[in-house]
Amino acid sequence: MIIWGSGGDSVDFGVAETHHCETCEKERPYRLVLHYRYWGFYWVFNRVTKKQYAMICDICGRGWEIESSKIEPLLDTAPIPFMRRYGLAILGGIFAIFMVMAALEKH
Numbered sequence: 001m002i003i004w005g006s007g008g009d010s011v012d013f014g015v016a017e018t019h020h021c022e023t024c025e026k027e028r029p030y031r032l033v034l035h036y037r038y039w040g041f042y043w044v045f046n047r048v049t050k051k052q053y054a055m056i057c058d059i060c061g062r063g064w065e066i067e068s069s070k071i072e073p074l075l076d077t078a079p080i081p082f083m084r085r086y087g088l089a090i091l092g093g094i095f096a097i098f099m100v101m102a103a104l105e106k107h
């Protein structure tokens with residue numbers, strides 16, 4: 001039986017900056033948050049299907065989206081677990097190796 005499915009998770013990087021919040025009408029600490037979704041087999045072999053970074057006011061929860069290309073070079077750790085990013089690619093690699101081995105055994 002092949003099991004596949006999708007899930008979502010978020011990563012909180014903590015307070016990154018302070019900004020004037022339109023809703024609070026005050027200077028507020030803003031958190032950098034990453035929301036992402038992934039899809040894959042057996043909850044292990046996944047790939048990321050959607051990524052969205054946002055700056056969120058720590059008090060009222062409002063904020064704005066940030067393009068990942070602008071923020072990712074500034075982050076020093078990969079925020080998404082390895083197997084959620086590259087698991088599906090690894091599964092493809094394992095499958096390719098088995099195909100080659102099966103092909104070699106026929107000869």
Ligand SMILES: [Zn+2]
Nearest residue numbers: 021024057060
């Ligand atoms: Zn606010």
